[in-house]
Amino acid sequence: MRKTYLLTPGPTPIPESISALFAKPIIHHRTPAFQNLFEEVRHGLKYLYQTKGEVLLLTTTGTGAMETAITNLFQKGQKVITINGGKFGERWTQLAQTFGLHPIEIALPPGDALEPAALEECVIQNPDARAILFQASETSTGVVMPTEDICRIASRAGMLSVCDAITACGVFDLPMDTWGIDVLITGSQKALMLPPGLAMISLSEKAWQAHERADLPRFYFDLSRERHAQTKNQTAWTPAISLIQGLQESLRMIRDEGLHNVFKRHELLAKATRSAVKALHLELLSKKAPSNAVTAVIVPSSISDGKLIPKLMRDKHGVIIAGGQDELEGKIIRLSHFGYCDRFDIITGISALELTLQELGHSFELGHGVRAILKTYSENPKP
Numbered sequence: 001m002r003k004t005y006l007l008t009p010g011p012t013p014i015p016e017s018i019s020a021l022f023a024k025p026i027i028h029h030r031t032p033a034f035q036n037l038f039e040e041v042r043h044g045l046k047y048l049y050q051t052k053g054e055v056l057l058l059t060t061t062g063t064g065a066m067e068t069a070i071t072n073l074f075q076k077g078q079k080v081i082t083i084n085g086g087k088f089g090e091r092w093t094q095l096a097q098t099f100g101l102h103p104i105e106i107a108l109p110p111g112d113a114l115e116p117a118a119l120e121e122c123v124i125q126n127p128d129a130r131a132i133l134f135q136a137s138e139t140s141t142g143v144v145m146p147t148e149d150i151c152r153i154a155s156r157a158g159m160l161s162v163c164d165a166i167t168a169c170g171v172f173d174l175p176m177d178t179w180g181i182d183v184l185i186t187g188s189q190k191a192l193m194l195p196p197g198l199a200m201i202s203l204s205e206k207a208w209q210a211h212e213r214a215d216l217p218r219f220y221f222d223l224s225r226e227r228h229a230q231t232k233n234q235t236a237w238t239p240a241i242s243l244i245q246g247l248q249e250s251l252r253m254i255r256d257e258g259l260h261n262v263f264k265r266h267e268l269l270a271k272a273t274r275s276a277v278k279a280l281h282l283e284l285l286s287k288k289a290p291s292n293a294v295t296a297v298i299v300p301s302s303i304s305d306g307k308l309i310p311k312l313m314r315d316k317h318g319v320i321i322a323g324g325q326d327e328l329e330g331k332i333i334r335l336s337h338f339g340y341c342d343r344f345d346i347i348t349g350i351s352a353l354e355l356t357l358q359e360l361g362h363s364f365e366l367g368h369g370v371r372a373i374l375k376t377y378s379e380n381p382k383p
């Protein structure tokens with residue numbers, strides 16, 4: 001017998017109370033039962049997003065919602081600024097190019113966060129750009145970006161701030177209305193503790209005005225059509241009903257814990273993970289702005305094939321973590337600590353990492369990672 005532990009930055013583990021819902025008979029979506037469910041979910045999403053605006057549900061994954069933002073906000077040929085801090089920032093550039101926009105990309109070295117001054121400079125050079133497209137948390141490098149600064153710069157320049165918060169929303173504080181985030185996107189298989197298949201997007205008034213003028217081709221992902229239906233507790237098309245039933249439960253769980261307690265839990269888990277990394281003589285990829293969602297760790301030079309770490313952890317110990325992507329393949333590993341994740345999940349992950357590092361000949365004291373975690377917990381009582 002061997003248990004499996006999922007410590008990847010999406011999909012994340014699913015609580016038993018949510019999995020159990022998927023065994024229930026399906027309900028029809030054009031019924032009062034669905035409308036009641038949907039009404040509660042709409043309120044829960046506004047709480048999660050910290051907005052008075054509508055948060056629209058789409059049956060797609062995060063990338064589908066990113067594409068929706070592009071096709072619903074812009075006109076062909078318009079200029080946008082993209083912040084490329086890794087694979088997902090690069091995706092904004094690719095999407096913009098695909099739909100005939102003119103992206104100006106700020107490319108960051110892997111592991112670096114955006115310096116607001118660099119963005120200010122880019123905005124001065126490109127006053128005709130319509131929007132700044134960025135990640136609140138760049139999952140491929142485990143970096144948190146300065147969302148509040150980005151929104152302030154965008155607002156001053158009359159540009160839209162379009163925030164992919166797919167591994168940020170429900171992980172750390174991103175108050176949409178207070179910070180003036182114009183577009184906020186997330187997906188179900190992350191902090192919402194659900195299987196993949198749902199994405200959420202909310203637009204500020206300024207973004208809705210841009211939507212009125214947008215002329216890129218779209219049909220299925222048309223936000224006017226969705227807003228019209230969803231404010232009546234319906235959806236334009238057949239929705240992923242079972243996932244929405246799961247979402248009702250996950251939003252209840254978040255509300256019961258309290259959004260800010262959820263953030264504190266993630267902060268503690270991230271802090272404990274980072275303390276273990278240091279104790280194991282390893283280095284974080286992000287020195288200055290590590291994300292509370294996922295910790296990216298540089299593979300030590302003593303290990304020639306970095307891809308072996310996630311492979312052995314999975315095959316020998318049943319602990320699934322992520323490796324690096326593209327240019328970071330084999331160079332980093334990523335341990336996730338958000339969603340349905342508590343203090344003892346991190347201990348399991350670090351224990352498996354320690355055994356694996358020992359097998360691969362890395363030099364450290366066995367148990368020091370776990371000890372560092374326990375020390376962090378004892379010094380920071382459970383939120």
Ligand SMILES: Cc1ncc(COP(=O)(O)O)c(C=O)c1O
Pocket residue numbers: 009010061062063064088135137138139140164165166167187196
């Ligand atoms: C920050 C970020 N953006 C976009 C995506 C793409 O989302 P999906 O794979 O759900 O389409 C991911 C997925 O991991 C992500 O972490």
